[in-house]
Amino acid sequence: MITVERIKIEEFRGIRDLTVDLGSANFVVCGPNGTGKSGIVDALEFGLTGKISRLIGKGRGALSVKEHGPHVNSRTHPEKAVVTLEVWIQSLGQKATITRDVKSPKTPKITPDDPAIRAVFEHVQRHPEFSLSRREIIKYVLAEPGERAEEVQALLQLDKLDTTRKLLLKISNAATRDLKALEGERDRAATHLMSALGIAEVKALTLLASVNAKRAALDLPALTKLEATTSIRDGLETQSGVSAPKVPKIQAKTDIAKGLASLEAITTPESEAAWSGVVDALSALKENEAKLADMTRDGMLATALALFDEEHCPVCEIEWKPDEFRAVVEAQRKQLKAAAAERKRAEGLIEPVVVALEGLRPMLRQLAAYARDLPTPLAFEPFAVVAKEADRRAEVLRKFLPLDDAIAALDTDWEDVQLAIEHIAALSASVEALSEPTDRDAARDFLTVGQERLESWRQAMTKYTAGKAKADAAAKVYALYGATTDKALEAIYKDVEAEFRSYYRDINGDDESKFEAQLTPSLGKLGFEVDFYGKGFFPPGAYHSEGHQDGMGLCLYLALMKHLLGDQFTFAVLDDVLMSVDAGHRREVCTLLRAKFPKTQFVLTTHDPVWLNHMKSSKLVAGKSAITFRKWHVDHGPQEWKQTDVWAEVDQLVANNEIRAAAGQLRHYLEYAAAEWCTRLGGRVEFRSDGKYELGDLLPAAFGAMNELYKRAKSTAQSWGDKARVDEINGCHTTFTAAVTQSQSEQWEINPAVHFNEWANFQRQDFEPVVAAFKRLESEFECPACGDLIYVVRSGKTKEAARCGCAKVNLNLKPKPKDATA
Numbered sequence: 001m002i003t004v005e006r007i008k009i010e011e012f013r014g015i016r017d018l019t020v021d022l023g024s025a026n027f028v029v030c031g032p033n034g035t036g037k038s039g040i041v042d043a044l045e046f047g048l049t050g051k052i053s054r055l056i057g058k059g060r061g062a063l064s065v066k067e068h069g070p071h072v073n074s075r076t077h078p079e080k081a082v083v084t085l086e087v088w089i090q091s092l093g094q095k096a097t098i099t100r101d102v103k104s105p106k107t108p109k110i111t112p113d114d115p116a117i118r119a120v121f122e123h124v125q126r127h128p129e130f131s132l133s134r135r136e137i138i139k140y141v142l143a144e145p146g147e148r149a150e151e152v153q154a155l156l157q158l159d160k161l162d163t164t165r166k167l168l169l170k171i172s173n174a175a176t177r178d179l180k181a182l183e184g185e186r187d188r189a190a191t192h193l194m195s196a197l198g199i200a201e202v203k204a205l206t207l208l209a210s211v212n213a214k215r216a217a218l219d220l221p222a223l224t225k226l227e228a229t230t231s232i233r234d235g236l237e238t239q240s241g242v243s244a245p246k247v248p249k250i251q252a253k254t255d256i257a258k259g260l261a262s263l264e265a266i267t268t269p270e271s272e273a274a275w276s277g278v279v280d281a282l283s284a285l286k287e288n289e290a291k292l293a294d295m296t297r298d299g300m301l302a303t304a305l306a307l308f309d310e311e312h313c314p315v316c317e318i319e320w321k322p323d324e325f326r327a328v329v330e331a332q333r334k335q336l337k338a339a340a341a342e343r344k345r346a347e348g349l350i351e352p353v354v355v356a357l358e359g360l361r362p363m364l365r366q367l368a369a370y371a372r373d374l375p376t377p378l379a380f381e382p383f384a385v386v387a388k389e390a391d392r393r394a395e396v397l398r399k400f401l402p403l404d405d406a407i408a409a410l411d412t413d414w415e416d417v418q419l420a421i422e423h424i425a426a427l428s429a430s431v432e433a434l435s436e437p438t439d440r441d442a443a444r445d446f447l448t449v450g451q452e453r454l455e456s457w458r459q460a461m462t463k464y465t466a467g468k469a470k471a472d473a474a475a476k477v478y479a480l481y482g483a484t485t486d487k488a489l490e491a492i493y494k495d496v497e498a499e500f501r502s503y504y505r506d507i508n509g510d511d512e513s514k515f516e517a518q519l520t521p522s523l524g525k526l527g528f529e530v531d532f533y534g535k536g537f538f539p540p541g542a543y544h545s546e547g548h549q550d551g552m553g554l555c556l557y558l559a560l561m562k563h564l565l566g567d568q569f570t571f572a573v574l575d576d577v578l579m580s581v582d583a584g585h586r587r588e589v590c591t592l593l594r595a596k597f598p599k600t601q602f603v604l605t606t607h608d609p610v611w612l613n614h615m616k617s618s619k620l621v622a623g624k625s626a627i628t629f630r631k632w633h634v635d636h637g638p639q640e641w642k643q644t645d646v647w648a649e650v651d652q653l654v655a656n657n658e659i660r661a662a663a664g665q666l667r668h669y670l671e672y673a674a675a676e677w678c679t680r681l682g683g684r685v686e687f688r689s690d691g692k693y694e695l696g697d698l699l700p701a702a703f704g705a706m707n708e709l710y711k712r713a714k715s716t717a718q719s720w721g722d723k724a725r726v727d728e729i730n731g732c733h734t735t736f737t738a739a740v741t742q743s744q745s746e747q748w749e750i751n752p753a754v755h756f757n758e759w760a761n762f763q764r765q766d767f768e769p770v771v772a773a774f775k776r777l778e779s780e781f782e783c784p785a786c787g788d789l790i791y792v793v794r795s796g797k798t799k800e801a802a803r804c805g806c807a808k809v810n811l812n813l814k815p816k817p818k819d820a821t822a
Helices: 037-049 115-125 145-155 159-197 204-217 249-265 269-284 286-292 297-307 322-373 381-399 403-408 415-432 439-507 546-568 583-596 609-617 643-655 659-681 695-719 723-747 750-754 764-779
Strands: 002-012 015-021 027-030 082-089 094-101 109-111 131-133 517-522 525-531 571-575 601-606 626-633 637-640 791-795 798-803 810-812
Touching: 002 037, 002 571, 002 601, 015 037, 015 637, 027 037, 027 609, 037 082, 037 094, 037 115, 037 131, 037 571, 037 601, 037 637, 094 115, 109 115, 159 204, 159 249, 159 322, 159 439, 204 439, 249 322, 249 415, 249 439, 269 286, 269 322, 269 403, 286 322, 297 322, 322 381, 322 415, 381 403, 381 415, 439 517, 439 546, 439 583, 546 583, 583 609, 601 609, 609 626, 609 659, 626 659, 643 659, 643 764, 659 695, 659 764, 659 791, 695 723, 695 798, 695 810, 723 764
Parallel strands: 027 601, 027 626, 131 571, 571 601
Antiparallel strands: 002 015, 002 082, 082 094, 094 109, 517 525, 626 637, 791 798, 798 810
16 A cells, blocks of 8 residues: 655645645644645545545535536636645555546556556555545444445445345345245146045055055056156056046046136136236336336446446446436435335235136146047137136236236136136036946046146156255355355454454543443344443443544444555545544544554544644654644635745735734734644643633743743753753743743734724834744744754653754753762
């Protein structure tokens, strides 16, 4: 992975032209809300991925990168919105530059354009999770289990697991539906076999007992076992005698009675009412028929959402506005889900009708065969026509679509059925006219018909067995996949859970040193419960404060990223994710980031100067590794609190004789600077509950703190007998005192110049000394070599030294112990 050395932003978001040196180190962007901090975050994300999370995804409405990525003044020239990143690639040991503009975000310019470097940037682009905001981090904590599983698995790049799981479930469900049809065919074949053999169940012993009784009547040897190839009429062909009639009278009478009952059953008022109810259900689905055509489209639509680049449909490349594209796709998915539920209900109503039709077919075909095989044949068409139509209707209903065909298949005004019922009377009379069979003839007919139906049952059983094997295999694969992935995810989550727990204990050790947590995966869901002071496990939002929830979100994110990237977790942007962490644990959060992730470059944003100072004092960031914005202007972008900029502004205002504006700017800056001096030096300011400290509160405290440092430093040098050092510090102290005196003598002019006073009509020459005095004063709080603010080094509450970034300023505050020897 990479670290960022420098970023140059041009005409992008709220920034016109800004270059920031990050130096591959932790870096903080500080400033009040609305001063442009998030512009840097967006630029970092855009430069590395070509996307801006703030402008995409659910709830973003009409926002898009193309239309709203450029600065508002360049909205019609997206090619001018450019982000250039200079990065250090640790694995390759070299620098590289990537430049990307909003007009062509997918085709960045990479220098040097080397395959290995391009591969690194492609890897970074596949891990956009390096950029995190509070609104994103909290979803790991407070989301529903299903949504949390999606977010966490997406972060771990395991989101295809659930897609595959759903596909396997679909295959399993389809195999189960097919098995149900094969089961119906098997049961009908079994019923016909039992009817022919006069048995109550299809079991070998029962079947052989019935068959052997008839074989005995024909002087055939008894069958001792029933195998797959056993013929119950074995040996019958060798017997001489009158050939058997084609229509076995006894069995025919039984089949005719059952056929008549089956035909009459579908013409009853109850059946007609049931069929009519199905028609109503199908008619209600007509509006969404197109959605029912292919329910797999939901997966396609979900993929389309994931692949949408905020500009073009990933399927047809037609340009869309992001909100319109998402609205259309989500509406389609919503309709699909609703239609799927209605289809399932309608299929449940159809099933009994299909079973009845499928049961009708074999009976009518048998009656048609009897009519055809009589000594004086009867017309078999009335039965064949209804059988064929029943076959067709069942197939149409199984297909379900088109709905018009299915509705037509449920027409109860079926004249052919009545014709078949009437024709049964003629068939029955013809069968009754057949001579009564002798016992041997009846036995022969019994075995012949029985063998035919045994073969049909065997074929149905073979199909059912194959279908069951398929359904069982699909179910086992689905279950095995679920169990395996759950086990793998559980192992992953256990590792993540341990890291998460450790991190959270680190930042909340004062009151939750025994904190526990449970991450529990199950069938596409991820449960998350945390211990609350030993009172049990609860969802994070149940009892923990918002600050603790934010801390959990950060710790979970860090644990996930460590698991995902390991040593390659070298860069992360945390956009205001620390803001609601309570003040008592801020230093611990800084220590966690510095101690646990020493190889990761964190870019953080905050609008709280106290947070910035925590980061600096805890050594999470170096003194110069920060930028503070003081204001933002639509035409100029963010303005940072940079010494040269502020003094240049003030000098220009004075030169223009705009003294009131210059005084306001100077006072504003001095309040900021004095607050920094107090923070660095430990200046004592009288506490205010509203936190609003004015220049009159801050300057004296800063003066007092620096005076105290010089006095203690001189006393310390004297205790060590270092006269030269005493003289050096004394000179610095004298210079500082003079600068303070001069600033105080000029300070009276600031307030009258800011506020309206008739007599305070200052001119340029009046205010120039004021500016010069405070410029000189500011330099007294800085190192003349590195420009870093002088700060106090502490050991607990004890001040040990005052230093700068380059250590040129180094005031020892630890006096010589009284018992130490010279």
